[in-house]
Amino acid sequence: MMDQLIRLLQSSICFGTVIMYGAIGEILTEKSGNLNLGVPGIMYLGGISGLAASFFYEFNNPNPSAIVCLLVSFLAAFAASALGGLLYSFLTITLRANQNVTGLTLTIFGGGVANFFGGSLNTMAGGVGQISVAATSAAYRATIPALSGLGLPGKLFFSYGFMVYLAIVVAVVLHWFLNHTRQGLNLRAVGENPATADAAGINVIRNKYLATCIGAGISGMGGLYYTMDYIKGTWASDGTIESLGWLAVALVIFATWRSVNAIWGSYLFGFLFWAYLIIPNLGRKDIELFKMLPYLVTIAVLIFISLRKKRENHPPASLGLSYFREER
């Protein structure tokens, strides 16, 4: 039973880390007033480009260096995701296209691109399910033996790859940035009331572009973590990334747009998703029912927030609206 519980908690944290990245990036994006529903697509882009970069590196080098493996995959994933964000920004900020439509399109686009190249990589590697970037995946999953061997605390707190801890750091740094720096204040003003921010001399367009692109880059890390750590350096065209992406969007609401809330929120989502592990004698259909729990919790949170009407818990006031200075 104890082992089962520890396994459940470990699974919750790994699962939570994927959606935490997605949610943190989306929080940064939404704070600028951009509702990017392309999170699943961006996570796809991050996952496939990280995988592709490390695959070609490992393919051409018989003895890959762990550091280079990490660097190429990390940079490729961040750059591809940020490019996805740039595409979204250009469409919604410069051309003022509808944000919902653009985001949904980006999701479809990202999924299509990723599964196309995922299939190609598999073929190059010798057939379906054959791709494996063992060296890179091992680098991502490396733990510090001195710490992970510490019995129960080691298993619970130190048995993960570095990206689990990085996610927490990013969440805390983002919280600090938004609430205790001048740029953070400016960015929040852009998302709340762009006309006011503009009148205060803040460059609304640049803030929106930067927040959306960097936010997308962070969201893409969720896809990278999923391919490299969660499924151990392989590719599966089963649509899991997309469903995790939607869960990340739900987590943004659950966290009431506060990145530190996304830390425990994501682990809670993971716990709820995997809770069936410790419940004995469940059939296949019961498991699927349990996997709905995170969504039910999000609905409950939405109802709860709406009832309390606390202004600080509301989404940024101009979320989803494009801004044009001379519009009245």
Next chain:
Amino acid sequence: MENTYAIQMKHVTKRFGKVVANDDVSLDIKRGEILSLLGENGSGKTTLMNMLAGIYFPDEGEILVGGNPVTIASPKDAFDCGIGMIHQHFKLVDIFTAAENIVLGLEEPGKLDLKAAAARITEICQKYGFVIDPNKKVYNMSVSEKQTVEIVKVLYRGADILILDEPTAVLTPQETDRLFDVMRNMKADGKAMVIITHKLNEVMDVSDRVAVLRKGRYIGDVATRDTNPQKLTDMMVGHAVTLNIDRPLVEPRHLRLEVQDLTVLTPDGVKALDHVSFQAFGGEILGIAGISGSGQKELLESIAGLRATEPGSHVIYHPPAPDEPIAGQHVPVDRSGEELLGKTPRQIHSIGVSMAFVPEDRLGMGLVGSMGMTDNMMLKTYRAGKGPLLDRKSPRALAEQVKAELDVLTPSLNTPVRRLSGGNVQKVLVGREIAQNPSVLMTAYAVRGLDINTSYTIYNLLTAEKCKGVAVLYVGEDLDVLLELCDRILVLCGGQVSGVVDARTTTKEEVGLLMTRFRKEAAQA
């Protein structure tokens, strides 16, 4: 070289589409002076100042600050020139505190220190006589407090040229006095100030010099001590305004609307209207006076069928007699009187009861901001015509007619109405309701925020309706207008009728007393 001019604008022109908002305007603003920028609605005052604040960019002309030509392409450029504008609609982030709003967008070295900012805000407040709590959230503030935050915001940035766009429109008289005191303090400190307004008493009260715009053109400037309201009005409107509203007596008048014991509850269960009874006649304008929030809105909405009423309430409609010119335009009803309560708004409208309610934001009720004039006209007529396709021709003709008759300034009939100036939006709204040929026409705040000329256009329209035999209900704010325009005045006080007086014989004092009667009695009791 000592330059007394803070700003010189030379031959500035700004166009929006085909409408010229400012046409070759040259204006000087001096240091240590309060300049009033006076003009009717849509005369281009705000547009002109927005070019100084970096909101709009002039199409032609140049701007000199302290004698040097500058390019103001963004609000940031304006700050760099020392220009700060307090907009009519406050530009504040609701969920931020006063201090956060004030430091917003500043690029000071070092980390964000809200405590130091709060200390500096308090210092500025003491210097000029403001009162404000730097840590209060904006959504908890009164309008006057928000305005103070706006002013402190520009002072905090070191602005020495302040532009205030109709700052008193939202203030009580006491708050206005306090604002003017602060402005005089700032003037003594050597700051240049521009106050945009169309209230003549304020111009006379606070400013040193008056510059007048008319239809986007610069008419001229005069020292305030050398002029008087009459002269300024002449400059502003271009020709003397007849101060007497034409009020013909229509005979005979027929009973049109009978309201009996109308009682309406607010969502909290408080009586918004308490057994209100009165009669309205065709061929007269019945004014409805009262302190804002005395039940005026509820009264009109109940008659129009938009609000649930309590049992025992009655609104009886008597159709025009067959020989009247307005008869036969609408759905026939019981000649001995038809109960309106319980009917849907659409049914009531088809009987001939029209409502033109102008809310504070002008667009909230009645018009769709993103649609053009034609489509807004169609909102009332789209059910007419045969077949599933819309008839666009007649609403278009109607829009043309309203545009021509009421002199609506719009680039085209399809320009979204929210891009029109406030006065033009109101003309579209009132014009459309009158075009329905109603037998009862209800208007609320029809001239809210309008300049004198446009107001008279609306008064004349209402009087013309009255002469056709329509029963007009006019909810107004300005007592002088109510006394000159209406035949009878119904005074509401706390949801009750405190009196009905003959507008031709009553006095302002009498109506004012009725408006506050219940309060005084309650205070004495």
